Amino acid sequence: MVSSKTEGTMGAFSDDISVSTKGFGDVVDITPDVQEVVGRSGIKSGIACVAAPGSTAGITTIEFEDGAVRDLKEALDRLAPMKQHYHHDARWGDGNGFAHVRSALLGASRSFPVQHGRLVLGTWQQVVLIDFDNRPRDRRIVVQVVGD
């Protein structure tokens, strides 16, 4: 699939998505919302950057089915267990040190190719927001698209 270089119709577009989460590692499929923004951008070929501004959330992709999602949560619990001493908590008392570590390890933004006006994803691959914080949150997700 080749889209040859085009010139003169390039543009940039962004919009936000609002997502309510349960926190505590809640994994939310945001693929339809991201695709909607990409479609609305009018950009057919380019790059989309999906970001969860903040230091206690992550963006990645997974086959969004209960089993794999549970497996991922358990792996993140091993990486940075909730019940462990965190220097962040000792200092600030907000009890979400594990959330900061998980977000830094997973990353709070990820970019994807856009072709034919859509994110390029596998059939069973979804873009997910993971909210690592220790309380429900209303999250703002930024989708920024650049291309032509």
Add this chain to the structure above:
Amino acid sequence: MVSSKTEGTMGAFSDDISVSTKGFGDVVDITPDVQEVVGRSGIKSGIACVAAPGSTAGITTIEFEDGAVRDLKEALDRLAPMKQHYHHDARWGDGNGFAHVRSALLGASRSFPVQHGRLVLGTWQQVVLIDFDNRPRDRRIVVQVVGD
């Protein structure tokens, strides 16, 4: 190294790379193929997004030599061991739950700066596809370049 902002010659370009893998964490150096697409794009300054569409592969960079590659494989085995119970497998019986977890943790796409018509990488840094699936696969890698 400064490339001042230029206007009016911006473009977007993408092409695919086909890669046959052995699965089971096979690490494949795709740097020459990615550089070839970037060169062919005609884009001198911009961003290249390299993606492995799907939920059982990853894209990252490493010094591609046998020792470091083996070390990375062992670290991934500790992160999400093959011989462990996975809810994904219990539910779907495809036995590749570890592959889904590893892909979600590592990420299936990564972006790089493009300068002078080439990816900006360190001397000993290669772009690699890691195929976490539990069988050989023919993978399609998407390289999307945006810039001028």
Add this chain to the structure above:
Amino acid sequence: MVSSKTEGTMGAFSDDISVSTKGFGDVVDITPDVQEVVGRSGIKSGIACVAAPGSTAGITTIEFEDGAVRDLKEALDRLAPMKQHYHHDARWGDGNGFAHVRSALLGASRSFPVQHGRLVLGTWQQVVLIDFDNRPRDRRIVVQVVGD
């Protein structure tokens, strides 16, 4: 926050940042320097790719305060302990096998949305370079911005 698609003023811009590190997992807040390059680009809406060329460093975001930074370092020590056998070291004798593994797991580049001429980040979220190498290093960080 919507920035509608604009056409004809698109551009690409890049510049480097020089950072001296202590190595051994030193975490350096590079946010002001990255924002400075983004501001100087004149690009108001787009994507910025921040990269640490090389195979022993990483780029991510975290709330840059001593506690969280120490927590992240300890998590990386668990992921790829310094005191462990590495095939890379056995082969090349440079003793930084752990640094290669950590860089491959965390990623040496990350992209962010740009809005109103600035990286979109949370209030407590900073962009950091982590130098995993086993000695002080002078690092070159590349900031590449594309947009309009």
